[in-house]
Amino acid sequence: xxxxxRGSNGRTPRLPSLDLESQxxxxxxxxxxxxxxxxxxxxxxxxxxxxxxxxxTGAEANGRVDLDKLRAAYDTDPLIASRLxxxxxxxxxxxxxxxxxxxxxxxxxxxxxxRYDELGPGSVExxxxxxxxxxxxxxxxxxxxxxxxxxxxxxxxxxxxNSFYMGQNDSDEFHIMLARRVARPEDGMVARVxxxxxxxxxxxIALKEQFPDAEVTGIxxxxxxxxxxxxxxxxxxxxxRFLQRLAEDTKLExxxxxxxxAFILFHEVPTAVAREICAEVFRxxxxxxxxxxxxxxxxxxxxxxxxxxxxxxxxDHQYNGERWREEFVSSDFLAILxxxxxxxxxxxxxxxxxxxxYVARKPD
Amino acid sequence: xxxxxxxxxxxxxxxxxxxYTFLQDPVVDALVEVVVELGAETWITRRRMLVLERVMASxxxxxxxxxxxxxxxxxxxxxxxxxxxxxxxxxYAALARRPVRGDAAAERAKGANPxxxxxxxxxxxxxxxxxxxxxxV
Ligand SMILES: C[S@@+](CC[C@H](N)C(=O)[O-])C[C@H]1O[C@@H](n2cnc3c(N)ncnc32)[C@H](O)[C@@H]1O
Numbered sequence: 001x002x003x004x005x006r007g008s009n010g011r012t013p014r015l016p017s018l019d020l021e022s023q024x025x026x027x028x029x030x031x032x033x034x035x036x037x038x039x040x041x042x043x044x045x046x047x048x049x050x051x052x053x054x055x056x057t058g059a060e061a062n063g064r065v066d067l068d069k070l071r072a073a074y075d076t077d078p079l080i081a082s083r084l085x086x087x088x089x090x091x092x093x094x095x096x097x098x099x100x101x102x103x104x105x106x107x108x109x110x111x112x113x114x115r116y117d118e119l120g121p122g123s124v125e126x127x128x129x130x131x132x133x134x135x136x137x138x139x140x141x142x143x144x145x146x147x148x149x150x151x152x153x154x155x156x157x158x159x160x161x162n163s164f165y166m167g168q169n170d171s172d173e174f175h176i177m178l179a180r181r182v183a184r185p186e187d188g189m190v191a192r193v194x195x196x197x198x199x200x201x202x203x204x205i206a207l208k209e210q211f212p213d214a215e216v217t218g219i220x221x222x223x224x225x226x227x228x229x230x231x232x233x234x235x236x237x238x239x240x241r242f243l244q245r246l247a248e249d250t251k252l253e254x255x256x257x258x259x260x261x262a263f264i265l266f267h268e269v270p271t272a273v274a275r276e277i278c279a280e281v282f283r284x285x286x287x288x289x290x291x292x293x294x295x296x297x298x299x300x301x302x303x304x305x306x307x308x309x310x311x312x313x314x315x316d317h318q319y320n321g322e323r324w325r326e327e328f329v330s331s332d333f334l335a336i337l338x339x340x341x342x343x344x345x346x347x348x349x350x351x352x353x354x355x356x357x358y359v360a361r362k363p364d
Numbered sequence: 365x366x367x368x369x370x371x372x373x374x375x376x377x378x379x380x381x382x383x384y385t386f387l388q389d390p391v392v393d394a395l396v397e398v399v400v401e402l403g404a405e406t407w408i409t410r411r412r413m414l415v416l417e418r419v420m421a422s423x424x425x426x427x428x429x430x431x432x433x434x435x436x437x438x439x440x441x442x443x444x445x446x447x448x449x450x451x452x453x454x455x456y457a458a459l460a461r462r463p464v465r466g467d468a469a470a471e472r473a474k475g476a477n478p479x480x481x482x483x484x485x486x487x488x489x490x491x492x493x494x495x496x497x498x499x500x501v
Contacts, residue, residue, distance in 0.1 A: 018411075018412060018415065019408050019412065022407060022408040022411040022412065023404050023407075023408050025407070025411065026403065026404040026407040026408065027404070029407075030400070030403070030404075078387075081386045081387055082386075082387070082396070084386045085384075085386040085387060085393055085396050085397075086396060086400060088381055088384055088386075089396060089397050089400045090400065091381075092381060092382070093400060093401065093404060096454075097404075110367075110368070110369070113369065114369070126369075126370075126371045127371070128370040128371050130371075132374050134377070137374065137375060137376045137377050138376070138377045138379065139376060139377065139378060139379040139381075142379050142381045145376050146376045146377070148372070148374045148376060149372070149373060149374055149375060149376025150372065150373075150376075151368050151369055151372030151373060153372070223369065223370075223371025223372055224369070224371065224372045227369070227371075244371060318470050319381065319384060319470055320381075321379040321381070
């Protein structure tokens with residue numbers, strides 16, 4: 001058996017082989033080339049195409065860009081079609097490489113997860129009987145098996161998203177920054193924190209580091225993600241509780257939580273479920289408690305969007321398995337938070353590359 | 365062989381991204397995939413060579429002659445053949461798939477009864493490819 005322990009980069013163990021590491025390095029490099037070199041051409045080109053389209057594209061009366069017009073101008077354009085082609089190819093290449101190698105060492109990873117399930121600090125509570133809703137079972141961003149249908153989903157997600165973070169999140173730097181700048185209740189009391197859609201627990205872990213005396217709970221529908229999250233927390237000696245539950249049905253006590261977070265969860269659920277989650281968070285928060293959400297811009301906020309960004313967002317939905325993204329960005333998430341009873345406002349993004357920060361407070 | 369964990373391996377809804385066609389002709393899509401795969405293979409090799417040269421030089425082992433005049437053993441040959449075949453499979457996979465128009469494939473995955481695939485955990489990609497059958501559906 002080859003030695004698959006190759007040391008680590010920051011908090012992230014190096015990939016199990018030199019070839020896979022090099023393949024992923026190529027994927028990352030290609031991606032950088034695509035979004036810089038290729039997209040700098042496409043920016044100009046797509047503006048010209050939009051301007052020449054029969055009816056001009058751009059912000060419509062309702063604040064949303066007319067996608068049909070954009071599609072008519074872009075779908076068959078060779079440069080844009082090539083951009084979609086190489087993007088999906090790059091995406092598939094990333095997952096195929098990771099899935100191929102990780103599944104070769106399946107027994108090793110299985111044993112490791114089995115062992116860590118029983119270790120502390122912290123815990124992982126799995127629910128094999130949880131009825132997993134259909135909307136959670138898509139292969140979002142074409143990750144093989146999605147979050148729930150692949151026992152190695154945690155590792156896959158970790159290394160796959162590292163490629164999106166372009167190597168700048170090896171020690172959870174983004175999540176640590178989010179935790180540092182997280183909105184707090186006005187009275188400053190933070191004893192119970194809940195991180196919804198916690199995935200592999202990078203934000204939950206960072207929140208525990210930020211609020212060492214608080215009880216931190218990570219909730220996710222996906223067992224494989226939570227097991228990996230727990231393993232990481234154990235390795236970092238952090239006492240975090242991970243629960244396999246639905247964000248819309250946390251089973252936590254009413255009024256028991258001071259701070260709730262959701263990082264890039266909402267664009268992956270249908271709007272009807274987003275409403276349910278907001279109602280559930282409103283229920284579990286105590287008066288004065290805060291819900292801090294980071295996700296894509298929605299509704300009226302998008303009127304200033306570049307037409308190619310609008311098209312790319314749709315393409316992400318259409319081709320990259322982001323089943324609910326288009327529905328989410330077409331909704332008005334701030335209004336949804338307010339309908340749930342929150343006093344909600346937008347804060348400038350905490351992150352350079354994504355999306356606004358929705359801060360919602362439960363009135364006293 | 366250990367058993368998969370009970371909380372994994374629930375059915376998932378397959379997105380079928382291997383069937384997309386964006387360009388005028390599905391063959392052109394396949395060719396682009398091939399070219400990108402080749403790029404990866406080239407970089408993987410180059411990066412290994414860079415590591416190799418560093419390691420050998422640091423041990424005082426690297427004399428260009430040693431490399432040029434090396435004669436492979438039968439075991440070497442067998443292993444390298446395997447490596448070569450793995451590379452061929454990876455680079456040319458796209459040429460061997462039957463395409464479905466991207467739109468049609470993506471719409472199908474969203475339908476009322478989207479295609480479901482068996483759990484991935486019990487299989488590997490080769491098994492999955494077999495399960496897909498020749499039509500990719
Ligand atoms: C894009 S990931 C984000 C993970 C994590 N917050 C991070 O920083 O990477 C979305 C996560 O939400 C989970 N999820 C989706 N719908 C959910 C629901 N209704 N309840 C709980 N978790 C859900 C998925 O399993 C996945 O792990």
